[in-house]
Amino acid sequence: MKSNYYFKHSNNINYQEFDSFVEKNGHLLQTSAWGKLKSKNGWHAEYIALYRGKEIVATCTILFRRLGALNYTLAYIPKGFVFIEKNEKVDSLIRDEIIKVSQQYKAVALDMEPNIARDDSIVAYFEKLGFKHQGFEADKFIYQTQFDMIVDLTKNEDIKDSFPKKNQKLLDKSIKEGLEFRKASIDEIDIFANLSDITSKRNSISLRKGSYYKQIVELFSESNNCDYFLVELNKETFKKEAEKKVKRMAKEIAGSEKRELNENAKVDLALKRKKLRSIEEDITKLDGNKPIYLAGCLVLYCGDMAYYLYAASSNEFRYLQPNVFMNYYAMMEAKKRGCTGYNLGGYKSKDDGLYPFKLSLGADSKEFVGIFSYVINKPIYKILKKGLAIRSKLKKIKKSLRK
Template identity: 25%
Template structure:
């Protein structure tokens, strides 16, 4: 067992934990130590369990921040990383996490692991000293993170085989983008040109937010993702034949997974389907990089009236729809917790 309180990012056990997360079936970039660089106003601590041979079997990065109710909110974003079906191991992890809560004066540890919903597992977790929010919550916006996602699993298929699996209507949209002269380029976070590419992404993201009616974070927030994941992050830009940027994203290839973050697009030439080409080029790139699947990120509904869901469904198919099991709250101060959730 190891509890690391605010360790340096190059601490040997933090580096080992990063490798564990990157290669674990339930690991995501939100549990990567680099995510602590993104959430730079939070304090990062780590709880790690090992087997008798010294190999990590379970762990979580816990971010904490002071909350107006008094004390600190502790959050394991998409954690813990482990086999949650091993409930006894999970209980051990929670017991060790109490050291972090004590050190940070925490009133709550919130967890939302990247584990698919399973009613049997949820029932087992409800037997523990946890407040569990799951599929019974109708308003999905009540969750800290979207509880739904869409994932394209490659399943050892070639790019050509994946293309063949798309509907003829979708392939027609893709072909139209190429016939219209659109091209897509990838700029690595380590590339000297990343600054200009990032400006393009952010400008398009602002346009998207204005068009769709959502706010976006300050510019330095997304820049920290590029800094933290410098060896595996990219700005992807789809542009017209004349070089006008039309769509963009921030792509992170972490471990075996490729994750599409923050879809951005302008208002021009939308009839040429730049976002379709951008995503399919990202899929092709992920395959070339040896990734196992393409994660298109969170959703608040699987409603066909939701255009974002329909777009992601065209790429991932119905088989790519996943609902996570929900939120697991370990409460240390019931009075403050009641204020927090009210």
Template identity: 20%
Template sequence: MEACLITDVRKWNTFIASSTFGAITQTYEWGMLAQRADSIPLYCGVIDEAGNLCAAMLVLAMRLPKVNNSYFYAPRGPIMADLSSPAFSLLLHFVDSLARKHNAFMLKIDPVVHEHDIAALQAFERYGFAATDSFIHERGEWVLDIYPDEKQQLANMKEKWRYNIRLAQRKGVKIRRGHGSEDIQLFHTLLQETSERDQFFIHAVDHFEYILSLFERDDNAALFLAEYEGKAIAGIIVMRCGDWCWYRYGASSSQARHVMPNHLLQWTGLQWGREHGCTHYNFMGIPAVLTETEGPKDPNWGVYTFKRGFGGQAHCAMRSQEKPYNLTVYRLYNLVRQLKHRYASARYERSELARKRQEYTVKKVEEPVPVR
């Protein structure tokens, strides 16, 4: 076996598509997307005696601002059948050699494997990794099996979700495939409204133009727009790799929400995945705590209840793994990261306290004055 950088795009993507859990963020195109954001993609692979790929890991060399260091990050890697095989050792030694060339102070991996995979955990520990709760790619995802029979798919949904899909159709919501700059701009305008409403970061419109230009080539991505009375009111971008389909981005207007466009959009995304032979539909991020008593405190709880209405189950990946190369820089980075986390947590707690005070004030104002 030999470890090397892989330049054959088709060979790489064919192997990535064979992954059990799927890994759109390990595809060749994802590395090209990261390169646009000033990261350096390194397509690290192990070739066996027959000349076939037997292990692969897209590693992104990510430069830290204002310092002469970078760190390596593997989003949902490595891809291989058995992490206890010699190929994993060979792959990691090759990545270590590249780290010296790129002055990387650590290798960070958000593994694609399940959290209860003991053999995988032992393999990471054996090669000097330590688990951390700091992640880039969220561990918790909501996964739905795609059934060949649409009636069975509908039967597994909550009754209200089936009703909402049909309601949108009866109300005249039309779903169409989006193409070109004009449709991407329509989607981005909706996304801007969504981000202002729900307070999250979004990329510029050219980021989404580039995503679709990369992944639409082999029909591995699709933009769907929901229109009502001739106006776009919601949209999603779905992507696929191997047996898996992902709901990657979603946007919706505050107007015409009563016609339930998002239910019909997700149903369209499911059908698109089924038509391409996918067996799993990944709704992606869900809260870390899923109990009814604790979960509703999470700002993503409403999104989670929407996703689970379609049926499916929670999937939690293994904790993020980090292997330091330069302990001094790594410890300094860890300290800064902890301080940022504390600041973000304190800011969130203050905003929650302000929200609760506002709710209490509104409630007191709305309460009728007792007659004496």
């Protein structure tokens, strides 16, 4: 190694310099705060910074996870490593250091998932460095999603102008009917945890527990890189608008009941009666002093990108579109911070129910290059791979016997 190149590691790294470099050149999942979060939840994080003189030229956060009861680990680099530009000398140096550190933690293999758009030249470049590309098939993306939906916050002064006309109208309606958006404190994290539990049951998915969300807010708030937002229903405003609707609809229904109606008109009348009852029921839900929270989200920041990382919503008043309302104001907050992009997170395919929702918020799709693997301990890797293949076959046999 040339004398002007040298490494710093977890025990002697300047984390402020490390994160500053990541924020300028990399992804949220490569920050030290993300490594600390994962270290509290089953992984172990190690950090590497490559210097040229006094300047950082590449960094890497590596996550290690034990392989069951075995004395081996799997190494994973989410959205990294981070570099300024392709430089075979620099990239070879940090590759060798990544492998060295992985060996110290008895990693059998390393999976690296760069924060780079799909590009055949990048595949060739990393394969030249000794990594094997896992492919572009959907099932090869076992960590992060293949596609992200990102809103360009620089297109319009008012983000609302990026929305389709339908969502613009929904947003206006949400504001008129009493939705309110505000920053919440860590002391209110139980509200989000409760909304998360509701969302989990409604969508039959597994979400995180309240302690995890609290850790996120604590860790990223240290560098002012986290906002926790809540959407609350203003009962007085909602009631006022709802009572206007009740009065208007009751008058329409009374007028229809006086006339002789054809079959289509009878169906329309039945629907109006049903909607009227629904509004009246919603008015009764306003009783009491307890606030009504409809949605919440955690937005993290890294450089000029905002990440809509976790979101949850209530089963009540869903027709008021609190998620559209919440994202609009969260985007405007990100824009105020100087962010140029708002990452709504990923989707698996265009058949995924998340895709049309994120598209309706003015987001564009970005496809990533995928996973590159490096086998570090070939003998153990072969044994484990064979064992996993046998286990997979046994599962298929058992499944066929149950049919």
